[in-house]
Amino acid sequence: MELQKHSTAEPAxxxxxxxxxxxLLNEPGHHPYFTNPAWFEAGKRVxxxxxxDRCHIWSVSAEDTTEEPRLLAxxxxxxxxxxxxxxxxxxxxxxxxxxxxxxVAVDLKRGGHRRLWQMPESLQPGSLNVSADGQHLLFQSQPxxxxxxxxxxxxxxxxxxIWRLNLNSLQAETVYEEKGWLGHVNPSPTVAxxxxxxxxxxxxxxxxxxxxxxxxxxxxxxxxxxGGAPACIGHEFWLxxxxxxxxxxxxxxxxxxxxxxxxxxxxxxTSTHECVVDKGSMHVFSNDGIWFVGDGKKxxxxxxxxxxxxxxxxxxxxxxxxxxxTWPTQSLHVHPRFSPDGRSILFxxxxxxxxxxxxxxxxxxxxxxxxxxxx
Numbered sequence: 001m002e003l004q005k006h007s008t009a010e011p012a013x014x015x016x017x018x019x020x021x022x023x024l025l026n027e028p029g030h031h032p033y034f035t036n037p038a039w040f041e042a043g044k045r046v047x048x049x050x051x052x053d054r055c056h057i058w059s060v061s062a063e064d065t066t067e068e069p070r071l072l073a074x075x076x077x078x079x080x081x082x083x084x085x086x087x088x089x090x091x092x093x094x095x096x097x098x099x100x101x102x103x104v105a106v107d108l109k110r111g112g113h114r115r116l117w118q119m120p121e122s123l124q125p126g127s128l129n130v131s132a133d134g135q136h137l138l139f140q141s142q143p144x145x146x147x148x149x150x151x152x153x154x155x156x157x158x159x160x161x162i163w164r165l166n167l168n169s170l171q172a173e174t175v176y177e178e179k180g181w182l183g184h185v186n187p188s189p190t191v192a193x194x195x196x197x198x199x200x201x202x203x204x205x206x207x208x209x210x211x212x213x214x215x216x217x218x219x220x221x222x223x224x225x226x227g228g229a230p231a232c233i234g235h236e237f238w239l240x241x242x243x244x245x246x247x248x249x250x251x252x253x254x255x256x257x258x259x260x261x262x263x264x265x266x267x268x269x270t271s272t273h274e275c276v277v278d279k280g281s282m283h284v285f286s287n288d289g290i291w292f293v294g295d296g297k298k299x300x301x302x303x304x305x306x307x308x309x310x311x312x313x314x315x316x317x318x319x320x321x322x323x324x325x326t327w328p329t330q331s332l333h334v335h336p337r338f339s340p341d342g343r344s345i346l347f348x349x350x351x352x353x354x355x356x357x358x359x360x361x362x363x364x365x366x367x368x369x370x371x372x373x374x375x
Contacts, residue, residue: 010351011358012322014302015371018363019320024060025069027052028354031346034285034335035186035237036087036129040108043340047095047108048357049083051331057086057095057106057113062344062359073106073113075099082125084331089130092167096137098125103137103165117170123161127185130167132242133192137165138175140185140197154181154201162197164215175215184235188263190242196223196263203232203249210236210247212263224261224272230254239289240340246286248294256280258306260289275309279317282327285337291367293345295334301325303336303345303360307373318372321360325349 013019024031029050032038038047044063050056055075061067072095086097088108095106101119106112119125119141128139142160160182165172181200188194193216199206208222210233224247226232233249239260248258251274259274273289281294281304292306294317301324304317325334325348332355336347345360368374 011324011349011360013360014319014321016320016362016366016369019366020361021321022065022359022361024048024357024359025050025058026356027056028352029056029058029357030084030331030348030355031335031357032086032088033084033127034283034337035127035184036085037090037189038088038337038346039340040088040090040093042090045108046346046359047086047088049086051077051083051354053077055083055099057097059108062339070111072108072111073104075104075113085125085127087129089134092130092134096128096130098128101125103128103139116167117165117172127183129185129187131187131192131195132190135167135192136187137163137167138185138187138195139163139165140182142181151202154205156181162195162213175218176213176220186236186238188242189238189240191264194242194263196236196238196245198236203234204229209233209249210245223263224259227252235283237285240287244289246284246289246292248281248284251276258284258292258294258308260286260308273308273311275306275311276314277306277317278314279304281317283333283335285335287338287340287342291338291342293336293338295323295325295336295347298326301334303334303347305372309373315373320362321345321347323347323349323358324351331355 027050046060046062048058057073059070082098088095093108102115103117104113123141124144126140142158157179161174161177164175183200184198186196210223212223213220231252236245236247243264244260251257255276257274262271284292284294286292294304296302302319303321309315327333332350334347
């Protein structure tokens with residue numbers, strides 16, 4: 001299908017009959033970072049963040065389009081906004097985010113918040129997520145310093161740490177540290193002692209983009225090493241099974257790729273399954289390692305669906321929404337992701353000042369509709 005230009009000032013649905021679009025907030029805001037859970041109450045509600053005169057944490061019905069969003073908590077604005085790092089654990093009934101250097105828990109049912117722990121003032125907090133058993137928060141820190149460009153931040157070789165906070169005792173420990181820029185601290189959603197993290201920086205210049213760590217033994221290993229420029233891995237994310245991750249990047253011919261790889265077997269070559277795509281994306285996401293959603297690029301700002309084929313096969317992207325995003329800031333990146341049941345896609349777009357989170361709801365038969373690839 002050819003990409004079509006549209007005159008609408010808002011996102012527009014394409015190609016899948018029975019789809020619907022819904023703006024989740026009237027005030028400026030965004031959804032959580034795409035590697036962090038956003039749905040709770042068994043997928044019935046979505047967590048989003050509003051940023052206006054204050055930082056607002058909202059609970060939105062994923063099903064009832066007439067229900068007004070529920071305000072769970074609000075905070076004074078901070079010099080550094082880390083609200084896109086917000087995460088949650090459905091079974092604990094809490095969301096977690098940084099408010100300045102304070103780690104805060106928000107009650108997802110009753111609302112309100114409590115302070116859990118404070119990062120030392122000499123350190124800047126980063127990405128965080130909850131272990132599969134809900135017992136620990138894993139997060140990253142780096143030294144406080146001047147604003148730097150992406151390349152300058154990589155070259156600075158800052159002393160970064162990965163922390164583990166026990167949510168019962170509220171005692172924190174450093175589980176790994178190195179002189180280098182770390183990010184994307186993501187515990188497996190099913191294996192409590194397993195996490196991945198990334199070496200941040202230009203993708204072709206880091207030692208290895210994605211790493212895994214066994215928290216019970218301290219063992220670390222590279223996941224899907226790229227083999228040198230122009231081949232590289234970009235953003236990674238856990239699949240729902242908690243033993244594989246999905247990723248995108250480029251192969252040795254500089255062609256855009258998407259794929260999956262097992263994490264628990266030291267990522268031997270036979271554990272990787274990847275395909276070339278005809279149109280790449282800034283970010284991609286998948287629940288099952290079969291259907292992926294991407295956000296396109298500035299020259300084609302569309303939500304794109306991909307169906308992973310045979311390894312080495314070239315697969316075509318199918319545009320399903322003209323999101324019109326421009327990726328102006330980290331929190332306003334489009335960052336699309338499927339709902340846990342695969343029936344909707346959550347994304348952010350800056351078609352309005354300050355951005356808004358949107359939900360694209362797909363019909364039950366969307367995977368079998370004409371125009372989409374089939375097995």
